[in-house]
Amino acid sequence: MASERSDSSFAGNGAGADTAPLALKILVAGGFGVGKTTLVGAVSEIRPLRTEEQLSQVGESVDDTDGVAQKTTTTVAMDFGRITIRAGLSLYLFGTPGQDRFWFLWDELAQGALGAVVLADTRRLEDCFPAVDYFEHRRIPFVVAVNCFAGARNYGAHEVSQALDLDRGTPVVLCDARDRDSGKEVLIRLVEYAGRMHTARLLDSVG
Numbered sequence: 001m002a003s004e005r006s007d008s009s010f011a012g013n014g015a016g017a018d019t020a021p022l023a024l025k026i027l028v029a030g031g032f033g034v035g036k037t038t039l040v041g042a043v044s045e046i047r048p049l050r051t052e053e054q055l056s057q058v059g060e061s062v063d064d065t066d067g068v069a070q071k072t073t074t075t076v077a078m079d080f081g082r083i084t085i086r087a088g089l090s091l092y093l094f095g096t097p098g099q100d101r102f103w104f105l106w107d108e109l110a111q112g113a114l115g116a117v118v119l120a121d122t123r124r125l126e127d128c129f130p131a132v133d134y135f136e137h138r139r140i141p142f143v144v145a146v147n148c149f150a151g152a153r154n155y156g157a158h159e160v161s162q163a164l165d166l167d168r169g170t171p172v173v174l175c176d177a178r179d180r181d182s183g184k185e186v187l188i189r190l191v192e193y194a195g196r197m198h199t200a201r202l203l204d205s206v207g
Contacts (some may be wrong), residue, residue, distance in 0.1 A: 023090045025112050026190065028079070029134070030119035031127025032098035035147040035177035038081050039119065040095045043183040055111065078109060084185065091187055098127075115141040115194035117186055119177065122169025123152050126141055132164055141194035143171040145186045 028036045041048045094109050105122030110116075116135050120128045128144070135142040146160055155163075157172035166172070171193050176182045 013172045021088050021090065023092055024114045024191065026091050026093050026187065027109060027116040027140075028093055028095040028119065029106075029116055029119050029128075029131040029142075030098060031121065031124060032133070034098065034121045034124070034127065036095040036098065036118040036119055039117070039145075039147075039175075039177040039183050039186075040079040040081040040093050042178055042180050043083045043187065044093065045084060046082050049078075049080040078105065083184065085184075085188065085191065086207070091191070093187075096131075103130075110134075110138065110140060113140060114198075115143075115190050117190055118142050118144045120144050120146045120147060120160065120164075121149060121152070122155050122160070123149065129164070132166065136167065140192070141197040143186065143190045143193055145171060145173050145175045145177075148174055 080092040
């Protein structure tokens with residue numbers, strides 16, 4: 001399986017039994033109702049922390065539920081989960097709130113993050129533009145993970161990359177946020193990509 005091949009790639013970095021455990025901070029971002037809470041819950045090996053509240057009539061004027069009419073709750077602070085990629089390497093996942101009025105929390109959550117997953121829904125692709133802009137402007141490595149909803153039109157990774165006008169090399173992967181293996185593969189792709197980006201920047205700074 002692809003995830004097994006990706007897992008083994010981490011083993012070649014010289015880590016041994018006496019290596020101190022490494023914990024990396026990852027953000028999961030995207031628009032309202034795109035599946036951030038679902039992804040964190042699907043991959044987390046611990047009971048995920050959720051800060052969800054019921055949608056109310058008060059928020060109808062600011063929460064666009066077009067395309068996600070079945071959604072009844074919303075994250076008002078963050079989601080939190082943890083997954084072990086291999087022995088000695090764990091990821092701490094922080095799901096960001098999707099609505100504009102909660103974006104003041106993003107700066108706090110982004111501090112110390114290795115990278116981010118930007119979840120996208122092709123039915124509402126424009127909803128992930130703010131997250132893409134946020135991470136590009138702060139030079140935080142990210143991958144775009146297209147959550148393949150039933151009934152949504154299928155687009156290839158190249159088409160999504162063009163539609164979002166992503167920087168060259170930014171990975172776009174297709175996923176099912178409900179499936180643990182699919183979510184884990186997204187996270188592995190992010191760690192690999194972020195590792196290459198941080199290494200390249202370090203070499204540039206000393207070169």
